[in-house]
Amino acid sequence: MAELEESRRKLAILQMHRHGASTTHASIANAANGSSSPDRSADRTMGLKDLKDSIEEAKVDRNNYLPRENELNLKADSADAIKISVSNYEAKIAELELQIQKFVAEKNDLEIKLEEAEQDLAIAVSGRKDIKDEINVMASALTKEMEMMESHLNRSKLAASEALALRNEADSLRPLLNRRVLAKSCSLLVNTKSYLINMRKKWLRLNPSRLWYVDKLEKEKQELQFIMDMHGQECLDTRYVQSLSTSFLHISEGYSDDYSTNYFSLIFDKRFEGFELLILHRTIVEIKESEHRAHIQADLLKATLAEHSLELRVKAANDAEATCQQRLSTAEAGIPELRAKLDASERFNICHGPA
Secondary structure (H helix, E strand, C coil), rough: CCCHHHHHHHHHHHHHHHHHHHHHHHHHHHCHHHCCCCCHHHHHHHHHHHHHHHHHHHHHHHHHHHHHHHHHHHHHHHHHHHHHHHHHHHHHHHHHHHHHHHHHHHHHHHHHEEEEEEEEHHHHHHHHHHHHHHHHHHHHHHHHHHHHHHHHHHHHHHHHHHHHHHHHHHHHHHHHHHHHHHHHHHHHHHHHHHHHHHHHHHHHHHHHCHHHHHHHHHHHHHHHHHHHHHHCCCCCCCCCCCCHHHHHHHHHHHHCHHHHHHHHHHHHHHHHHHHHHHHHHHHHHHHHHHHHHHHHHHHHHHHHHHHHCCCCCCEEEEEHHHHHHHHHHHHHHHHHHHHHHHHHHHHHHHCCCCC
16 A cells, blocks of 8 residues: 555656646747747756756656556555455354354254253163063063962862862763662652552551541652652752651651551651652752852853953063163164264364364
């Protein structure tokens, strides 16, 4: 800038010299017209020479200063361009500083997110350990429960096998029992029928007037036949035995002869034998009922085992472990992306930080 001012000052001096040369030419013209004296003309000639010399020097200086002036103008233009570029660069620097601040904020956010991801990862790992411990506890509990159920099932199987053995034994004894009952029934009916016929004849010979007693014997016969027919379907209790005893005593009190006593004793013995057969039938029924209860208990155990739904619980535990594993893998997959963003922001700060 100082050189530019100096060149402008010299240019003004040259213009002043040119203006002085023009005045000198005018004075020379006046001298030619005879308006000055010879002394003055000599002085003027000397002055004119000096002026010509100074003009020549001024021309030389002007020729020397013109390239310099052009150069200075170019420098001034370049200085203006530099100022404009400097202002543009300053604006860009301000914009880059804003971007740097933005990237720094993003870097801080990424660091916070990375810390949160690491915390989530740690929590997920600890949660996974807790879930594994819980699964182990559940597995041990399920193992113990399965062992208990197996032992219970084994006991039920043993009871069922015993019931099955009793059933087989009852099935094997049932034909023999039926044969014996049939034989006893047939013999009892035959003996009773013959005995009643004989007793009827005797009583008719001895007591022809006691026809009512014959009717009573017929009723007793029908009752005995009914009991023998129904012994496989009904069960007699002690009250029936007591009623038999009471009826026997009541009837025997009215008849004290040997025939009556023997007859009623035979009737009571036959009825009591039928009662024994009914007791045996009741024992068989109880065996069947115990077998049925054993089957019911086995079914209940199977239903209880199904209600526990061990497979569903194990599946739920596996699903929970898979969910935790998925969350853990998701967090681990997000960590490289966060690290890449953090590294990119750091590289950008390193590259554009000095500017």
